[in-house]
Amino acid sequence: MNHRQQRRPEIVVGLVATPPDHPARVAARLTAELAGRLAERVNADVQWTVREGWGDVAPRRDGGVGALLDDLARRRVDDRWDIAICLTDLPLHAERVPLIAQSSAQRQVAVVCLPALGLRQLQAVRTAVPDLVGRLLTDVSDERVPPVGWKPAELARRVTVIRRMVGEADAGELGYVASPWIGRARLLTGMVRANRPGRALLGLSKLLVGAFGTAAIGLANSSIWQLSEGLDALRLSVIMLLGLTALVAWLIVAHDLWEKPDEQTPVELARLFNVGTILTLTLATAVSYLVLLAGTVLAAALLIDTSVLEQNVQGPVDFTDYLTLAWLISSLATVGGAIGSGLEDEDTVRAAAYGYHPEPAGWRDEEDTQSQRGERSRQAGAPES
Template sequence: MCSNIVKIGLVAAPGVTEKIAQHLKKELPELLASHFTEDKKWQIETIIDPLTGSAETVQKIFRKISDYQNNNEWQYTIGLTDLPIIRNGNAVAFDINSGNGASLISIPAYGWRPIKKRLQRSILGIIEAINEDNKSTMTQTQDKSEEQLNAQFPFSNLVTTTEYFEDTNSQHTLYYVSSNTKGSFRLISGMTFANNPFNMLKSLSNVVAIAFTTGAFGIVFTTMWNLSFVYSAWRMLLIMLAAILGMMVWIIVAHNLWESSKESNNKQITMLYNLTTTLTLTVSIVFYYLILFCLFLLASLVVLPSGYLGQTLQLNGPANFITYINLAWFATSISTVAGAIGAGLNNESQILESTYGYRQKQRYQKMNEDEKERAEREEDAQDEIKAKKQESEAKAKEYNN
């Protein structure tokens, strides 16, 4: 290997983190070359491993990425996980193994978008921190890397601590968000982004169709006109919240999305999973509600003449735009309940894949299958070696006789 080539290995979890790693593979070399003045050629290699997104403890991940580092002769190895890393009640953003320089980045610690540029600069800071640790440079230079990493977390401060991990038999430098409240908020919003609520929204497409069909039939009758006109804003708001909450509960119960804390080894992680599922569903259903509202507003404007609507509601003149908004609002809330009860999901797997618990189970299943296949291959190899040995012994015995 040429001395001027620097290899960086990115070990990412499947899903959103995998996509981020592919973007980094394309954009990091140029950024690294412009940041570090040395005449080096930066080479980025990526490996997708389910363990990076399924291990409940970071020690398991570090053992795996250290193996990748040794086998591939990487100078720097960075694990990208969509799991929350919590240490002593704090949300950890970066974990650097001082023994071999392998590091781990928790994507949810960044919070909601945008994170691509911040992640690139974080990797620069991590590489600087590793170089400083190897060279044992002065504190002033170390402060520069910490400042670089801190800058990627606006409105928060990162605190650095050093701990010894028995599983890796080395010291680890942890960077965590100083405020537990801000750290929890970042984790939940970041995990919601990793769940991709807009992907979940795709599975609600046939619910939108059924809900719109139900509501469109109702808006031609005067009962809905009169109720939407006489109801106060507070009553309409209450109906909307009840419809959204009812749909959310229906999806959670119907598809068993709630994680039981009794079956969990880490109740704090389970609570984060459930909060994230709730927030992901909330975002998806709110967008579903807005789409349905726009459809009803357009339908009412096209189908119902303003003069006739105003005359039916005994107004002094034609119905104004607010009247149409109230009618669309009421129709959306009522049809949301009807659509949720009467429709199945278009693609149940998309709902399940947008939850951490299901993805964890799928990744563990994939790991177990890979482990089983590897064990079977090793057993076949051993049987082949044993058969060859027996054959060799038989030939030797025949020769001696």
């Protein structure tokens, strides 16, 4: 049995994540199971070897998917992989609709756009990547595996988010795109997920501290108690929306999060980055606001006695009065939170910008590790001077 396994042909599949942030987390989970899925879906008589690596921290934006395919093809040749698959969070388009995947038989590579998959990205790549590998091996007429028994256009049926196929099927240059409207909504949802709003929320701790400080001052001001009694739900909603809008705008301006079009970033891509940043910050600040509101309601109920509040507003009060008071104070306190956010660590806040990808600490590309080992081996073998 072991002798037969050693004689099985080996096919090496490289799985590259670019940038090494959200795509690397997806790639790490997929790498652990990809060999088994390839054996199940493509050919069980092949020894599948999966190599995991990084792409560029800031992938080229000006060339779109073509630039990614070219870079990936060079990586495949340099590392002697048979097939290379790239997972990226760079939003890509083909024929003005979101591009989900692009394969190139000539280069023997494929790219998968994670944001275009929406929220259930890992489940989708578990299906798409083995199919893309099998399709590429069939298109290059690799004799180590039998041809796949389905046409390229059938990938749209196998991966539900794919609407149709574009490109030249005979040449093996295939793109798989989403629907125009639902696909764009799914792309933006996927971008927010890739941008990790939870990271932005946890990073804005000083914002909450500043907002709670402002709320504490407001709770001690009897004039605000009386003011809250004269405001209806519509006015309170407008004040809340103005406060949240001001906070998001302050974060973007104060920390230079707005992506500007340039030679390397087309206008459409910069617009997508900015929408992704705005949505991420809006979600993070909205959750922060709810935390602030809950804390303010609790503080008001504990600190302000009902009789004292009734004396100031000159009428009976109940829980809705405390809620209205906390609602107004929380909305006003977001301005104080905006001032506190100016004290945040720059890198922490900039992580909420979609186009900003700091190199993750402690992560090392397999290619870098091998080159460092080779360098140490050369240094160890060099004669002492």
